[in-house]
Amino acid sequence: MINREWHLLSRPVGWPKPEDFALVEAPVPAVGEGQVLVRNKYLSVDPYMRGRMSAAKSYAAPFELGKVMQGGAVGEVIESRAEGFAVGDHVLHFLGWREYAALDAKNAVKVGPTAVPSVKVDPEAVPLSTYLGVLGMTGLTAYAGLLRTASFKEGDVVFVSGAAGAVGSQVGQIAKLKGASRVIGSAGSDEKVKLLVEEYGFDAAFNYKSGPVDEQLREAAPDGIDVYFDNVGGDHLEAAIGSLNLNGRIAICGMISVYNNTEPAPGPKNLARLIQTRGRMEGFLVGDHYDLQPQFVQEVGPWVASGALKYRETVVEGVENTLDAFLGVLRGDNTGKMIVKL
Numbered sequence: 001m002i003n004r005e006w007h008l009l010s011r012p013v014g015w016p017k018p019e020d021f022a023l024v025e026a027p028v029p030a031v032g033e034g035q036v037l038v039r040n041k042y043l044s045v046d047p048y049m050r051g052r053m054s055a056a057k058s059y060a061a062p063f064e065l066g067k068v069m070q071g072g073a074v075g076e077v078i079e080s081r082a083e084g085f086a087v088g089d090h091v092l093h094f095l096g097w098r099e100y101a102a103l104d105a106k107n108a109v110k111v112g113p114t115a116v117p118s119v120k121v122d123p124e125a126v127p128l129s130t131y132l133g134v135l136g137m138t139g140l141t142a143y144a145g146l147l148r149t150a151s152f153k154e155g156d157v158v159f160v161s162g163a164a165g166a167v168g169s170q171v172g173q174i175a176k177l178k179g180a181s182r183v184i185g186s187a188g189s190d191e192k193v194k195l196l197v198e199e200y201g202f203d204a205a206f207n208y209k210s211g212p213v214d215e216q217l218r219e220a221a222p223d224g225i226d227v228y229f230d231n232v233g234g235d236h237l238e239a240a241i242g243s244l245n246l247n248g249r250i251a252i253c254g255m256i257s258v259y260n261n262t263e264p265a266p267g268p269k270n271l272a273r274l275i276q277t278r279g280r281m282e283g284f285l286v287g288d289h290y291d292l293q294p295q296f297v298q299e300v301g302p303w304v305a306s307g308a309l310k311y312r313e314t315v316v317e318g319v320e321n322t323l324d325a326f327l328g329v330l331r332g333d334n335t336g337k338m339i340v341k342l
Contacts, residue, residue, distance in 0.1 A: 001028040004319050005068040005098035012053055016332070021051075021323050024068075029102035036091070036105050037079035043096040043319070043340040044072035045326040047256050059285055071096035073136055074111065074128050085110075092131045094191050099342060120311055126305055133166050133337030134304055134311040135297060137286055141253060142170035143296045145287035147178075149282055150227045150251040154179035157221055159240055161185075161207065162231030162240075164192035166311075166337035167253060171229045172202050174300070184220045185212065186236060188332050195335065200275040210239050214239035224248075230292070232256055240270035244279045252283040312336030 012020045031037045049071060052063045063069045073096035077089040082105030084338050085091070091108040095101035097168040111131045126135060133139065145167075146152045158175040162168045163185025172183045185196045185205040196205040204220040213235045217225075226248050228240035233255025241252060272279060303309035314334035322340045329338045 001100070002026070003028045003098060003100045005014065006322055007064045007067060008053060008069055008321075010063055011055055011062075012050075016050070016053065016327060018323065023320055023323075026068075028100045031079050031081050031102050034082050034105055035102050036077045036082050036085050036089075036108060038073075038075035038091060038095075038101045038103065038108070039078050040073045040075035040096065040099055040101060040342055041090075042074045042129045042132055044136070045322065045329055045338050046071065046138075047217060047254055047329055049326060050330060059287075062250075069097040070094055072132050073101065074131050075101070080105075090128055092136065097322060103339075115262060126301065127318060129313060129315075129337075129339050129341070130304065130311070132339060134170060134309070135301060137165040137313075138337055139170055139300060140293060140296050142167045142174060143300065144292050145229060145251045145253050145284055146171050146227070147173055148292070149284040150229060150249045152178060152180070152227055153287065155181045156226040157182045157224065157245070158227045158229065159184045159186075159217065159221060159243070160229045160231070161202075161224045161236040161240075162254070162256065163187055163196055163202065163333075164335055165231060166334070168229070168231050169196070169200055169311065169336055171310070173195070173200055173321065175227075176201050177303065177308065182221065184217065184225070186216075186232070190223045192335060195312075208236070212239075214242050215331060217243050227251070229253060230255070234268060238270055241262065241268055241270050241273050241279070241281075244273065244277045246277050248277055250279065250281040252281065256332075267299040313339050315339050315341050317341050 005021050009021045009022050033062050055062050074092050085105050090111050092111050093108045095103050158180050159170045160171045164187040175183050182203045185202045186208045187193050190207055190271050193205040193207050196202040206216040217239045224245040226245050227241050229251045230252050231254045312335045319342050325338050325340050
């Protein structure tokens, strides 16, 4: 049995290039005591992975050169030397970018029909791929960032950038389900704008490529905004600060507009407005909020199963296309969560 896996060969400067990576054939790893061997079925590719390709000090260790990269994955246990895990179980783990993974059972979470009760959702209603997106780290990011970091409360006006993406689309819908008075989203195409309003239920949306973000935001939110969920940074953040109401809150989730810059990007020119509005701006990492996971799945799972919370997945097939899928995320090619199906 051969295991195909993606290695990082060199640290990208600016936009990642295909020659920075290699798809390598290696033996399927042996299984040690307390471990399981998983045949991955779905892989996750996410914007944060770009940061781990750099050697710069960050919240997570950089990917090692010449070694297989990591990321979220869902797969089937095909060999087990760990108590509590059987062949046929489906698990969520963090050894993606490969076809087969051997890992300590303590680092695997059961999903689907054999899941532990705290994270179990009807597998007939919720596909396995959702545990990488709407019911996985992506969904928890939206949930924790909106409800805990941004201290969302009923009646708030909420603005979400990158709103057609996996996190943004869920933020807007959760806000509506929780009683937001108005939800506005930005996206990079007219097709995505239509999706936000007609399928996801946003009250207003705009194409940030069609004109200045600050002008379009003021038109969509003439009475200002109470919460801004930032996935983009740059001109979106500056516009949100400009429209922030008294005691407004900004949750900084990502800044994809600057991830591939080779020079520092200029910051917002209107930060002093946070003094006037007594506004609060706070960055967050989903890893700090895993205590919310049971509550998140218990509340959001039924919304997903019933169709009250809608989601999209952009699915790319084949481990050999994982790099293309990742680059597509950086370009904004995906609508909803980008998933690689093996």
